[in-house]
Amino acid sequence: MSVATAAPPATPPARSKAARTRWSQRLSANVSSAGLNVAVLALTLAWIVPTLGLLINSFRPGGAFNTSGWWTALAPPFNFTLDSYRAVLGASDLAPSFFNSFMITIPATIIPTAVAAFAAYAFSWMRFWGRDWIFLALVGLLAVPLQVTFIPLLTLAVHMGLTSGNNFFGLNAGFLAVWIAHTGYGLPFAIYLLANFFRVLPQDLFESAEIDGAGPVTVFFRLVLPLSVPAIASLVIFQFLWVWNDLLVALIYVGGTPEVAPLTVTLTNLVGGLGQHIEYLTAAAFVSMVVPLIVFFALQRYFVRGILAGSVKG
């Protein structure tokens, strides 16, 4: 605003005061909007430069990142290659980890979503003793650090043989342990999100369904679920990204053996284990980011809706 006050000394004196004010206002609006645009662009640029640098480095020939900055690669002669990608996908544990990440993430998304949907329905449309208190306890559990659960759960998992390396009907038992763990960890948020959505469904709907003789099972599958597709979609995206990106729970329950380790764990091992070849980290990081980035950019709207439902209302 202060920029504009000094601006119009060259105005012809003949103009009316009103015209002059309008002119100066327009100028001031233009100047401040140009400043605003520049500020927003600069911040955005600053925000993407780290990722951009890694992306460019991942396409540079081996060792180049160590001799010159990635920004020098933006000027000709362009010298880009897929070497790093070929290297990490061909010869490291990254490819099996990619598979393991799906193996962990898909069930660890489906199970809590299904369990939470049933519970959220009961919490929002049925009356029972202690309902509000149990729900309040769930909200409280949202804040509890997962660390307080590790020792007894690990002891239990070892006791029951649910550790990686053990067989459970042919399946590596580590997977089973991490699915169950993620189900428990994800449930408070999942129930909270879905219940917030379910309870704002119109009440008449339930009343008329009841008059038509539909039981709770029919109402749930025929009415509640179809109407809640957006909420369920945002929950699925949320849980999927959280499990895919999780390092801590995976470290605790499946560990670092290549048969079970997901991308985050393998990537972490690479950070320490690559020696002088740390340029391969660039490609490895992007391999781990592909799936979440696709999910994110394709389904961003649902993701944002989930975030808003999960936090603004609370």
Place this chain on the structure above:
Amino acid sequence: MTPLTVTLPMLDVDWETLVSVNLPTLLFVIVGVPLALVGYIVGLDVLVRRLPKRSQPSVRPWVWVAPAIFFVGLILVYPMVGTVVRSFFDRRGDAFVGLGNFVRLLTDHGVLIVLRNNLLWLLLYPGLVLLFGLLLAVLSDRVKFEKPVKSLIFMPMAISFVAMAIIWQFVYYYKDPSEPQTGILNAVVVNIFHGLPITWIQDTRFNNFALIFIGVWGATGFAMVILSAALKGIPAELLEAARVDGANERTIFRRIILPLMMPTIVVVGTTMVIFALKAFDVVYVMTAGNYNTDILARRMYAELYSAGNYANASALAVILLLAVVPVLIFNLRQFRAVEARR
């Protein structure tokens, strides 16, 4: 270039068993678990219908919430109680030592540094996330290209902390002053400010801030999205009326926008406080707790795995839990206040 197989342990994964055993299991779980749950609900509802009409409504809800209560009880409540109890016992778990574990930890120099670092995270991380989030929400609201801007800033939310840490490892990269700097931060320090390159990760003057900023970079998009939604929820007539009355933009922001957004700011802030207390991945990947950057969650992991000291690990987990309790109580109050307004 030496072949990668020299540097990396060649994969000893048997792809065939991996796929032939795991893939069928995966498909079985994807189809089987939802089917089993549907079967459970439908089957038990048939049983509930056989009960006398009067007792049906009091039995049926428990059928629906039982799986959730089972998992939450098993995975969260039971181990939480177990850890609290365990924290009062010695390393082997058979002698009651009262507050002994806590006293020993809280007088340990290393743990005190951990607590100092957590305090730094606790103060800086939510503060900076809110600052950048609010700034970006308010500024991007006034430009035409709001959507792509928000999308790009929000992007780090989708990737793992491990990937974030790797991204920033290259930003903070250090080269000897005699060579050209290849990390962008040191390139700026050397070429624009004509200073000496800094070892951002090792230098104890900067490294905690460097690590915290990685977290801030990752979470700002989250704060921005929520704050931006709250900003757009402010009625335009209200702002228009203030402008007509001659209020300038700064006054409007301070007197109207900020107070109206305060509840949302508080919600985002408390979420960030919890994130700050639970922070683990960035420190684990970047420094493994070295160079005076250790934090509670990572130290707890180290006590659990590297040291196998369950007494210390439990006590550290309980300290973490105690630190969260005020936020937890605050959250519950907020929740009940919102419920009461419904």
